[in-house]
Amino acid sequence: MTPPAASIPDLSRQQRRGFWLRTLHQWHWISSAVCLVGMLLFAVTGITLNHAALIEGDPRVDNRQAVLPAPLLEALRDVPDGNAPLPAPVAAWLSKQFDAPIGRQEAEWSGGEVYLSLPGPGRDAWLSIDRSSGEVEFERTSRGAIAYLNDLHKGRNAGPAWGWFIDVFAIACVVFTVTGLFLLQLHARQRRMTWPYVGLGLLVPVLLALLFIH
Numbered sequence: 001m002t003p004p005a006a007s008i009p010d011l012s013r014q015q016r017r018g019f020w021l022r023t024l025h026q027w028h029w030i031s032s033a034v035c036l037v038g039m040l041l042f043a044v045t046g047i048t049l050n051h052a053a054l055i056e057g058d059p060r061v062d063n064r065q066a067v068l069p070a071p072l073l074e075a076l077r078d079v080p081d082g083n084a085p086l087p088a089p090v091a092a093w094l095s096k097q098f099d100a101p102i103g104r105q106e107a108e109w110s111g112g113e114v115y116l117s118l119p120g121p122g123r124d125a126w127l128s129i130d131r132s133s134g135e136v137e138f139e140r141t142s143r144g145a146i147a148y149l150n151d152l153h154k155g156r157n158a159g160p161a162w163g164w165f166i167d168v169f170a171i172a173c174v175v176f177t178v179t180g181l182f183l184l185q186l187h188a189r190q191r192r193m194t195w196p197y198v199g200l201g202l203l204v205p206v207l208l209a210l211l212f213i214h
Contacts, residue, residue: 021186024179031176038169045153048146057144066097068134076131081109086116098138100125119157122148 048055068076068090075087083106085091091102100118107116112132118125118140125140152158155166181198188194 017186020182024183024186027175028179028183031172031179035169035172035176038165039173041149042153042169045149049150049153052150055146057146059144060142062140062142064098064138066136066138068093068129068136070134073131073134076114076129079109079114081111083108086114094127094136094138097136098127098140100127100138100140121151121156121158 072087072090072093075090079087085104086094086102086107091104094100095102102116102118105116105118107114112130114129114131116127116129118127122144123140123142125138127136127138129136152162155163184191184194184198
């Protein structure tokens with residue numbers, strides 16, 4: 001039996017709605033799975049950053065000295081002043097001596113000293129080499145696990161790989177929220193408080209910014 005002509009547009013509209021519902025649900029759950037752990041991390045560290053003064057940990061300072069072997073010291077003598085990485089054998093020896101990832105990071109070369117800053121998430125470190133005597137001083141300050149996570153939240157001294165992760169995570173969050181918005185629109189007829197809640201989510205931060213941020 002052929003369906004009435006009036007029902008064909010309704011059927012087509014239902015098919016389109018079903019297609020978009022399936023597509024949006026798929027993208028919504030995939031993006032939520034991708035950004036689940038990252039969103040939890042950034043939400044928790046948002047709280048710890050907002051109350052950093054109340055939960056600040058006690059920094060631990062590790063200060064050590066060493067003397068470069070003569071062959072390695074010779075490799076430092078003819079390097080001109082400026083910014084340049086340490087010679088590979090020197091960097092490898094220092095990395096092993098102080099358990100610090102030196103690699104090809106640039107150091108500051110001056111007439112009598114080589115200075116290398118080695119910051120990282122939740123820590124600050126540096127080393128100084130006397131170019132005449134070969135004496136090395138290394139100092140590392142660790143501020144604890146919460147400071148480590150806070151620095152990951154900000155992308156501070158976390159390296160390019162973590163920067164790429166933040167970009168991918170942010171894109172996943174955008175997909176998650178945009179697909180959620182379209183799903184709200186598709187279900188709004190059955191949920192009358194949908195748009196009042198969305199409006200409240202916009203109104204509260206706007207009012208706080210206008211009234212309390214100067």
